[in-house]
Amino acid sequence: MSSTGLENSSVIITGGGSGIGRAAALRFAQEGARVVIADINADSAKEVTEEIRSAGGTAVTVVGDLSDQAVVDEVVTTAVEAFGGIDVLVNNAGIMGRIAATADITDAEWERILRVNLTSPFLMTRAVLPHMLEKGKGAIVNTSSEAGLRGSASGTGYTVTKHGLIGLTRSTAVMYRDKGIRTNAIAPGAIETPLPYEMDPEAQGPSVVIKYAGNVGRRADADEVATVIVFLASDAAGNINGAVLPVDNGWSAV
Template identity: 55%
Template sequence: MAVIVTGAGSGIGRATALAFAAQGAPVLIADLNAEGAAQTAKLADGPTVTVVGDLSEQAVVDRVVATAAEEFGGITTLINNAGVMDSMSPVGQVGDAEWERIIRINLTAPFMLTRAALPHLLAGGGGTIVNVASEAGLRGSAAGAAYTAAKHGVIGLTRSLAVTYRERGLRTNAVAPGGVVTSIMSGLSLNQEGMDVLLPFHGAAGRIAEPEQIAAAIMFLASDAAAHVNGVILPVDWGWSAI
Protein backbone atom coordinates (compact mmCIF):
# COMPACT_ATOMS: atom_id res chain seq x y z
CA MET A 1 0.00 0.00 0.00
CA ALA A 2 1.25 3.50 -0.86
CA VAL A 3 0.27 6.08 1.73
CA ILE A 4 0.05 9.86 1.91
CA VAL A 5 0.15 11.26 5.43
CA THR A 6 -0.29 15.00 5.88
CA GLY A 7 1.02 16.87 8.88
CA ALA A 8 3.54 14.05 9.19
CA GLY A 9 6.34 16.20 10.56
CA SER A 10 5.19 15.82 14.17
CA GLY A 11 2.53 14.51 16.52
CA ILE A 12 -0.23 12.25 15.22
CA GLY A 13 0.99 12.54 11.63
CA ARG A 14 4.53 11.45 12.49
CA ALA A 15 3.29 8.54 14.60
CA THR A 16 1.01 7.44 11.76
CA ALA A 17 3.69 7.72 9.08
CA LEU A 18 6.12 5.69 11.19
CA ALA A 19 3.46 3.04 11.86
CA PHE A 20 2.76 2.60 8.15
CA ALA A 21 6.48 2.50 7.36
CA ALA A 22 6.99 -0.17 10.03
CA GLN A 23 4.47 -2.32 8.14
CA GLY A 24 6.50 -1.92 4.95
CA ALA A 25 4.28 0.65 3.24
CA PRO A 26 5.93 3.40 1.18
CA VAL A 27 4.92 6.72 2.73
CA LEU A 28 4.75 10.25 1.38
CA ILE A 29 5.43 12.63 4.25
CA ALA A 30 3.72 15.99 3.71
CA ASP A 31 4.26 18.88 6.08
CA LEU A 32 4.79 22.63 6.18
CA ASN A 33 7.84 22.20 8.41
CA ALA A 34 10.82 20.96 6.42
CA GLU A 35 12.86 20.05 9.47
CA GLY A 36 10.05 18.04 11.03
CA ALA A 37 9.33 16.22 7.77
CA ALA A 38 13.00 15.34 7.34
CA GLN A 39 13.16 14.00 10.89
CA THR A 40 10.14 11.77 10.29
CA ALA A 41 11.75 10.44 7.12
CA LYS A 42 14.95 9.75 9.06
CA LEU A 43 13.03 7.80 11.71
CA ALA A 44 10.97 5.80 9.24
CA ASP A 45 11.78 2.14 8.74
CA GLY A 46 10.97 1.95 5.06
CA PRO A 47 10.79 3.92 1.79
CA THR A 48 9.60 7.51 2.12
CA VAL A 49 9.45 10.67 0.06
CA THR A 50 8.93 14.15 1.48
CA VAL A 51 6.96 17.10 0.14
CA VAL A 52 7.16 20.39 2.02
CA GLY A 53 4.56 23.09 1.56
CA ASP A 54 1.26 24.63 2.58
CA LEU A 55 -1.50 22.15 1.82
CA SER A 56 -4.06 24.93 1.59
CA GLU A 57 -2.41 25.84 -1.74
CA GLN A 58 -3.59 23.91 -4.78
CA ALA A 59 -0.10 23.76 -6.29
CA VAL A 60 1.24 22.01 -3.19
CA VAL A 61 -1.69 19.59 -3.16
CA ASP A 62 -1.04 18.73 -6.82
CA ARG A 63 2.65 18.20 -6.08
CA VAL A 64 1.89 15.86 -3.19
CA VAL A 65 -0.41 13.68 -5.26
CA ALA A 66 1.78 13.68 -8.36
CA THR A 67 4.88 12.82 -6.34
CA ALA A 68 3.17 9.91 -4.55
CA ALA A 69 1.78 8.53 -7.80
CA GLU A 70 5.10 8.82 -9.62
CA GLU A 71 7.34 7.54 -6.82
CA PHE A 72 5.11 4.69 -5.66
CA GLY A 73 3.19 3.81 -8.82
CA GLY A 74 -0.17 4.69 -7.30
CA ILE A 75 -1.96 5.69 -4.11
CA THR A 76 -3.92 3.31 -1.91
CA THR A 77 -4.32 5.28 1.32
CA LEU A 78 -4.78 8.95 2.18
CA ILE A 79 -4.51 10.21 5.75
CA ASN A 80 -5.76 13.80 6.05
CA ASN A 81 -4.21 14.76 9.37
CA ALA A 82 -2.68 18.23 8.97
CA GLY A 83 -4.44 20.92 10.94
CA VAL A 84 -4.10 23.99 13.11
CA MET A 85 -5.89 25.11 16.26
CA ASP A 86 -7.86 28.32 16.67
CA SER A 87 -7.65 30.85 19.50
CA MET A 88 -10.72 29.44 21.29
CA SER A 89 -12.60 32.59 20.27
CA PRO A 90 -16.42 32.68 20.35
CA VAL A 91 -18.20 33.67 17.14
CA GLY A 92 -18.53 37.32 18.11
CA GLN A 93 -14.77 37.67 18.44
CA VAL A 94 -13.53 35.63 15.47
CA GLY A 95 -11.88 37.85 12.87
CA ASP A 96 -12.13 37.15 9.16
CA ALA A 97 -8.44 36.25 8.89
CA GLU A 98 -8.62 33.61 11.65
CA TRP A 99 -11.85 32.13 10.30
CA GLU A 100 -10.54 31.86 6.77
CA ARG A 101 -7.19 30.38 7.86
CA ILE A 102 -8.71 27.74 10.14
CA ILE A 103 -11.36 26.68 7.63
CA ARG A 104 -8.90 26.62 4.73
CA ILE A 105 -6.25 24.52 6.48
CA ASN A 106 -8.52 22.20 8.45
CA LEU A 107 -11.36 21.67 5.97
CA THR A 108 -10.61 23.02 2.50
CA ALA A 109 -7.13 21.46 2.35
CA PRO A 110 -8.41 17.92 3.09
CA PHE A 111 -11.13 18.46 0.50
CA MET A 112 -8.62 19.57 -2.14
CA LEU A 113 -6.23 16.72 -1.38
CA THR A 114 -9.04 14.17 -1.49
CA ARG A 115 -10.30 15.56 -4.79
CA ALA A 116 -6.81 15.35 -6.28
CA ALA A 117 -6.14 11.84 -4.96
CA LEU A 118 -9.52 10.35 -5.89
CA PRO A 119 -8.64 9.39 -9.50
CA HIS A 120 -5.59 7.47 -8.25
CA LEU A 121 -7.47 5.79 -5.40
CA LEU A 122 -10.35 4.76 -7.65
CA ALA A 123 -8.01 3.54 -10.39
CA GLY A 124 -6.54 1.11 -7.88
CA GLY A 125 -9.94 -0.21 -6.85
CA GLY A 126 -10.85 2.30 -4.17
CA GLY A 127 -8.45 2.19 -1.26
CA THR A 128 -9.03 4.04 1.99
CA ILE A 129 -9.18 7.56 3.35
CA VAL A 130 -8.92 8.34 7.04
CA ASN A 131 -9.59 11.91 8.11
CA VAL A 132 -8.52 13.29 11.45
CA ALA A 133 -11.53 15.11 12.86
CA SER A 134 -11.75 16.00 16.56
CA GLU A 135 -13.87 15.89 19.65
CA ALA A 136 -14.70 19.43 18.48
CA GLY A 137 -16.46 17.88 15.50
CA LEU A 138 -18.84 16.04 17.84
CA ARG A 139 -19.79 18.86 20.20
CA GLY A 140 -19.71 22.64 20.58
CA SER A 141 -17.63 22.84 23.75
CA ALA A 142 -14.20 21.49 22.78
CA ALA A 143 -12.74 24.43 20.82
CA GLY A 144 -13.41 27.88 19.44
CA ALA A 145 -15.99 28.63 16.77
CA ALA A 146 -13.69 28.34 13.75
CA TYR A 147 -12.05 25.04 14.69
CA THR A 148 -15.38 23.57 15.77
CA ALA A 149 -17.01 24.49 12.47
CA ALA A 150 -14.05 23.12 10.48
CA LYS A 151 -14.04 19.77 12.27
CA HIS A 152 -17.82 19.41 11.93
CA GLY A 153 -17.17 19.98 8.23
CA VAL A 154 -14.52 17.23 8.15
CA ILE A 155 -17.08 14.82 9.57
CA GLY A 156 -19.61 15.84 6.92
CA LEU A 157 -17.00 15.43 4.19
CA THR A 158 -16.14 11.97 5.53
CA ARG A 159 -19.74 10.79 5.47
CA SER A 160 -20.38 12.24 2.02
CA LEU A 161 -17.37 10.41 0.59
CA ALA A 162 -18.39 7.18 2.30
CA VAL A 163 -21.81 7.22 0.67
CA THR A 164 -20.78 8.52 -2.74
CA TYR A 165 -17.85 6.21 -3.47
CA ARG A 166 -18.56 3.00 -1.56
CA GLU A 167 -19.74 1.16 -4.69
CA ARG A 168 -16.40 1.98 -6.30
CA GLY A 169 -14.47 0.38 -3.48
CA LEU A 170 -13.43 3.47 -1.52
CA ARG A 171 -13.80 3.43 2.27
CA THR A 172 -13.72 6.75 4.10
CA ASN A 173 -13.67 7.01 7.89
CA ALA A 174 -12.46 9.46 10.50
CA VAL A 175 -11.01 9.47 13.98
CA ALA A 176 -12.13 12.07 16.49
CA PRO A 177 -9.37 12.53 19.05
CA GLY A 178 -9.86 14.22 22.38
CA GLY A 179 -6.82 15.65 24.10
CA VAL A 180 -3.52 14.55 22.59
CA VAL A 181 0.10 15.33 23.50
CA THR A 182 1.04 17.40 20.43
CA SER A 183 2.34 20.87 19.64
CA ILE A 184 -0.92 22.08 18.05
CA MET A 185 -1.48 24.65 20.83
CA SER A 186 2.11 25.91 20.74
CA GLY A 187 2.46 29.66 20.37
CA LEU A 188 -1.27 30.37 20.38
CA SER A 189 -2.71 33.50 21.95
CA LEU A 190 -5.92 32.26 23.52
CA ASN A 191 -9.13 34.24 23.81
CA GLN A 192 -9.94 34.69 27.50
CA GLU A 193 -13.72 34.87 27.08
CA GLY A 194 -13.71 31.66 25.08
CA MET A 195 -11.45 29.93 27.57
CA ASP A 196 -13.65 30.98 30.49
CA VAL A 197 -16.62 29.30 28.82
CA LEU A 198 -14.83 26.21 27.50
CA LEU A 199 -12.45 25.22 30.27
CA PRO A 200 -15.12 23.75 32.59
CA PHE A 201 -16.15 21.36 29.80
CA HIS A 202 -12.54 20.32 29.20
CA GLY A 203 -12.46 18.83 32.67
CA ALA A 204 -14.49 15.93 31.26
CA ALA A 205 -11.75 15.04 28.77
CA GLY A 206 -9.94 12.78 31.21
CA ARG A 207 -6.71 11.11 30.18
CA ILE A 208 -4.61 12.75 27.46
CA ALA A 209 -3.59 10.45 24.61
CA GLU A 210 -0.16 9.90 23.14
CA PRO A 211 0.06 10.39 19.35
CA GLU A 212 0.75 6.67 18.90
CA GLN A 213 -2.63 5.83 20.41
CA ILE A 214 -4.43 7.92 17.80
CA ALA A 215 -2.18 6.44 15.09
CA ALA A 216 -3.23 2.94 16.17
CA ALA A 217 -6.88 3.80 15.53
CA ILE A 218 -6.01 5.30 12.15
CA MET A 219 -4.08 2.16 11.24
CA PHE A 220 -7.08 0.00 12.12
CA LEU A 221 -9.47 2.04 9.97
CA ALA A 222 -7.03 1.89 7.04
CA SER A 223 -6.43 -1.85 7.40
CA ASP A 224 -8.13 -4.92 5.98
CA ALA A 225 -9.40 -5.62 9.50
CA ALA A 226 -11.82 -2.74 8.90
CA ALA A 227 -12.79 -3.91 5.40
CA HIS A 228 -16.51 -3.48 6.12
CA VAL A 229 -16.16 -0.22 8.07
CA ASN A 230 -17.19 2.84 6.06
CA GLY A 231 -18.48 6.24 7.10
CA VAL A 232 -17.56 5.76 10.76
CA ILE A 233 -16.46 8.59 13.03
CA LEU A 234 -14.39 6.84 15.69
CA PRO A 235 -13.88 8.79 18.92
CA VAL A 236 -10.46 8.19 20.44
CA ASP A 237 -11.04 10.32 23.50
CA TRP A 238 -11.02 8.22 26.67
CA GLY A 239 -14.82 8.29 26.76
CA TRP A 240 -15.22 12.07 26.52
CA SER A 241 -17.85 11.72 23.80
CA ALA A 242 -19.82 9.32 26.00
CA ILE A 243 -20.40 11.95 28.69
Protein backbone atom coordinates in the same frame (compact mmCIF):
# COMPACT_ATOMS: atom_id res chain seq x y z
CA MET B 1 4.04 -10.39 5.40
CA SER B 2 1.94 -7.66 6.98
CA SER B 3 -1.40 -8.89 8.34
CA THR B 4 -2.95 -5.48 7.71
CA GLY B 5 -2.68 -5.63 3.92
CA LEU B 6 -0.63 -2.44 3.96
CA GLU B 7 2.68 -3.89 2.81
CA ASN B 8 3.99 -1.99 -0.25
CA SER B 9 0.94 0.27 -0.20
CA SER B 10 1.31 3.96 -1.08
CA VAL B 11 0.26 6.22 1.80
CA ILE B 12 -0.01 10.00 1.95
CA ILE B 13 -0.02 11.59 5.40
CA THR B 14 -0.61 15.33 5.72
CA GLY B 15 0.81 16.96 8.80
CA GLY B 16 3.15 13.99 8.94
CA GLY B 17 6.02 15.87 10.50
CA SER B 18 4.80 15.91 14.09
CA GLY B 19 2.26 14.68 16.61
CA ILE B 20 -0.38 12.24 15.38
CA GLY B 21 0.87 12.51 11.80
CA ARG B 22 4.41 11.53 12.75
CA ALA B 23 3.18 8.62 14.86
CA ALA B 24 0.96 7.43 12.00
CA ALA B 25 3.80 7.69 9.49
CA LEU B 26 6.03 5.52 11.67
CA ARG B 27 3.22 2.99 12.19
CA PHE B 28 2.46 2.71 8.47
CA ALA B 29 6.17 2.29 7.72
CA GLN B 30 6.37 -0.51 10.30
CA GLU B 31 3.59 -2.26 8.36
CA GLY B 32 5.70 -2.06 5.20
CA ALA B 33 3.87 0.85 3.60
CA ARG B 34 5.66 3.46 1.52
CA VAL B 35 4.90 6.89 2.92
CA VAL B 36 4.69 10.43 1.59
CA ILE B 37 5.24 12.88 4.46
CA ALA B 38 3.50 16.16 3.59
CA ASP B 39 4.02 19.05 5.98
CA ILE B 40 4.52 22.80 6.02
CA ASN B 41 7.51 22.41 8.35
CA ALA B 42 10.48 21.26 6.29
CA ASP B 43 12.75 20.29 9.17
CA SER B 44 10.24 18.10 11.02
CA ALA B 45 9.01 16.44 7.81
CA LYS B 46 12.54 15.55 6.78
CA GLU B 47 13.34 14.26 10.26
CA VAL B 48 10.43 11.81 10.12
CA THR B 49 11.39 10.74 6.61
CA GLU B 50 14.96 10.04 7.71
CA GLU B 51 13.71 8.20 10.80
CA ILE B 52 11.68 5.87 8.58
CA ARG B 53 14.56 5.34 6.17
CA SER B 54 17.00 4.66 9.00
CA ALA B 55 14.70 1.89 10.18
CA GLY B 56 14.70 0.34 6.70
CA GLY B 57 11.44 1.82 5.50
CA THR B 58 10.54 3.90 2.47
CA ALA B 59 9.47 7.54 2.68
CA VAL B 60 9.64 10.78 0.72
CA THR B 61 8.95 14.36 1.74
CA VAL B 62 6.84 17.13 0.23
CA VAL B 63 7.00 20.50 1.95
CA GLY B 64 4.37 23.19 1.55
CA ASP B 65 1.05 24.71 2.57
CA LEU B 66 -1.57 22.05 1.91
CA SER B 67 -4.30 24.65 1.48
CA ASP B 68 -2.53 25.57 -1.79
CA GLN B 69 -3.77 23.59 -4.79
CA ALA B 70 -0.26 23.58 -6.30
CA VAL B 71 1.14 21.87 -3.20
CA VAL B 72 -1.71 19.35 -3.21
CA ASP B 73 -0.92 18.54 -6.83
CA GLU B 74 2.76 18.10 -5.95
CA VAL B 75 1.93 15.70 -3.12
CA VAL B 76 -0.26 13.53 -5.33
CA THR B 77 2.18 13.58 -8.25
CA THR B 78 5.01 12.61 -5.91
CA ALA B 79 3.07 9.63 -4.55
CA VAL B 80 2.12 8.41 -8.01
CA GLU B 81 5.59 8.83 -9.50
CA ALA B 82 7.47 7.42 -6.50
CA PHE B 83 5.14 4.57 -5.54
CA GLY B 84 2.98 3.90 -8.60
CA GLY B 85 -0.34 5.12 -7.22
CA ILE B 86 -2.20 5.98 -4.03
CA ASP B 87 -3.80 3.46 -1.69
CA VAL B 88 -4.30 5.48 1.49
CA LEU B 89 -4.80 9.15 2.27
CA VAL B 90 -4.61 10.40 5.85
CA ASN B 91 -5.91 13.97 6.11
CA ASN B 92 -4.30 14.88 9.40
CA ALA B 93 -2.89 18.41 9.04
CA GLY B 94 -4.73 21.01 11.07
CA ILE B 95 -4.47 24.17 13.13
CA MET B 96 -6.36 25.29 16.23
CA GLY B 97 -5.60 29.00 16.39
CA ARG B 98 -7.27 31.05 19.08
CA ILE B 99 -9.95 29.44 21.18
CA ALA B 100 -12.25 32.27 20.17
CA ALA B 101 -16.01 32.69 20.37
CA THR B 102 -17.96 33.53 17.22
CA ALA B 103 -18.07 37.29 17.78
CA ASP B 104 -14.31 37.48 18.34
CA ILE B 105 -12.98 35.73 15.20
CA THR B 106 -11.45 37.99 12.57
CA ASP B 107 -12.04 37.42 8.87
CA ALA B 108 -8.39 36.45 8.43
CA GLU B 109 -8.52 33.89 11.24
CA TRP B 110 -11.74 32.38 9.90
CA GLU B 111 -10.42 32.07 6.35
CA ARG B 112 -7.12 30.55 7.46
CA ILE B 113 -8.56 27.89 9.74
CA LEU B 114 -11.17 27.02 7.11
CA ARG B 115 -8.51 26.64 4.42
CA VAL B 116 -6.23 24.43 6.50
CA ASN B 117 -8.74 22.30 8.41
CA LEU B 118 -11.48 21.81 5.82
CA THR B 119 -10.57 23.05 2.35
CA SER B 120 -7.20 21.27 2.39
CA PRO B 121 -8.71 17.83 3.18
CA PHE B 122 -11.29 18.44 0.45
CA LEU B 123 -8.57 19.35 -2.07
CA MET B 124 -6.49 16.32 -1.09
CA THR B 125 -9.49 13.99 -1.28
CA ARG B 126 -10.57 15.31 -4.65
CA ALA B 127 -7.03 14.92 -5.97
CA VAL B 128 -6.52 11.31 -4.86
CA LEU B 129 -9.94 9.97 -5.85
CA PRO B 130 -9.17 9.52 -9.58
CA HIS B 131 -6.16 7.38 -8.67
CA MET B 132 -8.12 5.28 -6.20
CA LEU B 133 -10.97 4.90 -8.67
CA GLU B 134 -8.50 3.68 -11.27
CA LYS B 135 -7.35 0.98 -8.84
CA GLY B 136 -10.88 0.22 -7.71
CA LYS B 137 -9.93 0.57 -4.07
CA GLY B 138 -8.63 3.00 -1.48
CA ALA B 139 -8.92 4.15 2.10
CA ILE B 140 -9.20 7.71 3.38
CA VAL B 141 -8.89 8.54 7.08
CA ASN B 142 -9.66 12.07 8.28
CA THR B 143 -8.51 13.43 11.61
CA SER B 144 -11.48 15.28 13.01
CA SER B 145 -11.68 15.96 16.75
CA GLU B 146 -13.78 15.77 19.85
CA ALA B 147 -14.61 19.32 18.75
CA GLY B 148 -16.33 17.77 15.73
CA LEU B 149 -18.76 15.98 18.04
CA ARG B 150 -19.74 18.78 20.42
CA GLY B 151 -19.68 22.55 20.78
CA SER B 152 -17.80 22.77 24.06
CA ALA B 153 -14.36 21.40 23.20
CA SER B 154 -12.71 24.35 21.42
CA GLY B 155 -13.23 27.72 19.79
CA THR B 156 -15.81 28.36 17.09
CA GLY B 157 -13.48 28.19 14.09
CA TYR B 158 -11.89 24.88 15.03
CA THR B 159 -15.26 23.42 16.04
CA VAL B 160 -16.94 24.38 12.79
CA THR B 161 -14.17 22.98 10.60
CA LYS B 162 -14.00 19.70 12.49
CA HIS B 163 -17.78 19.28 12.19
CA GLY B 164 -17.38 20.03 8.48
CA LEU B 165 -14.68 17.39 8.13
CA ILE B 166 -17.10 14.80 9.46
CA GLY B 167 -19.58 15.91 6.80
CA LEU B 168 -16.90 15.49 4.14
CA THR B 169 -16.12 12.03 5.53
CA ARG B 170 -19.70 10.81 5.43
CA SER B 171 -20.51 12.30 2.03
CA THR B 172 -17.40 10.82 0.43
CA ALA B 173 -18.11 7.45 2.04
CA VAL B 174 -21.59 7.33 0.54
CA MET B 175 -20.59 8.64 -2.88
CA TYR B 176 -17.84 6.04 -3.39
CA ARG B 177 -18.95 3.06 -1.27
CA ASP B 178 -19.68 1.03 -4.41
CA LYS B 179 -16.30 1.90 -5.94
CA GLY B 180 -14.15 0.14 -3.37
CA ILE B 181 -13.20 3.32 -1.53
CA ARG B 182 -13.73 3.66 2.21
CA THR B 183 -13.70 7.00 4.06
CA ASN B 184 -13.68 7.19 7.84
CA ALA B 185 -12.74 9.70 10.51
CA ILE B 186 -11.29 9.67 13.97
CA ALA B 187 -12.25 12.11 16.70
CA PRO B 188 -9.32 12.39 19.12
CA GLY B 189 -9.81 13.87 22.55
CA ALA B 190 -6.97 15.33 24.59
CA ILE B 191 -3.66 14.28 23.03
CA GLU B 192 -0.05 14.99 23.96
CA THR B 193 0.81 16.77 20.70
CA PRO B 194 2.51 20.09 19.85
CA LEU B 195 -0.65 21.61 18.31
CA PRO B 196 -0.28 25.32 19.15
CA TYR B 197 -3.16 27.47 20.28
CA GLU B 198 -3.75 30.86 21.88
CA MET B 199 -5.99 31.33 24.88
CA ASP B 200 -6.90 34.41 26.90
CA PRO B 201 -8.70 32.85 29.89
CA GLU B 202 -10.73 36.03 30.35
CA ALA B 203 -12.10 36.00 26.78
CA GLN B 204 -15.54 34.58 25.98
CA GLY B 205 -14.34 31.45 24.17
CA PRO B 206 -11.88 30.11 26.76
CA SER B 207 -14.04 31.16 29.71
CA VAL B 208 -16.84 28.95 28.36
CA VAL B 209 -14.75 26.01 27.15
CA ILE B 210 -12.81 25.75 30.40
CA LYS B 211 -16.05 24.95 32.25
CA TYR B 212 -16.11 21.59 30.49
CA ALA B 213 -12.40 20.79 30.81
CA GLY B 214 -13.05 18.40 33.69
CA ASN B 215 -14.64 15.91 31.29
CA VAL B 216 -11.52 15.56 29.15
CA GLY B 217 -9.88 12.74 31.10
CA ARG B 218 -6.27 11.73 30.60
CA ARG B 219 -4.20 12.92 27.68
CA ALA B 220 -3.37 10.13 25.25
CA ASP B 221 -0.10 9.52 23.50
CA ALA B 222 -0.08 10.23 19.77
CA ASP B 223 0.77 6.61 19.05
CA GLU B 224 -2.53 5.51 20.62
CA VAL B 225 -4.31 7.53 17.95
CA ALA B 226 -1.99 6.39 15.18
CA THR B 227 -2.86 2.74 15.79
CA VAL B 228 -6.52 3.56 15.12
CA ILE B 229 -5.67 5.40 11.90
CA VAL B 230 -3.69 2.39 10.66
CA PHE B 231 -6.52 0.06 11.62
CA LEU B 232 -9.11 2.08 9.67
CA ALA B 233 -6.83 2.07 6.61
CA SER B 234 -6.16 -1.66 6.85
CA ASP B 235 -7.93 -4.72 5.49
CA ALA B 236 -9.14 -5.45 9.02
CA ALA B 237 -11.53 -2.50 8.66
CA GLY B 238 -12.74 -3.60 5.24
CA ASN B 239 -16.43 -3.20 6.09
CA ILE B 240 -16.10 0.04 8.05
CA ASN B 241 -17.11 3.04 5.96
CA GLY B 242 -18.48 6.44 6.92
CA ALA B 243 -17.67 5.89 10.59
CA VAL B 244 -16.52 8.55 13.04
CA LEU B 245 -14.54 6.82 15.76
CA PRO B 246 -13.86 8.71 19.00
CA VAL B 247 -10.37 8.14 20.39
CA ASP B 248 -10.98 10.06 23.57
CA ASN B 249 -11.00 7.80 26.65
CA GLY B 250 -14.78 8.10 26.83
CA TRP B 251 -15.02 11.90 26.68
CA SER B 252 -17.76 11.70 24.04
CA ALA B 253 -19.73 9.38 26.34
CA VAL B 254 -19.88 11.91 29.18
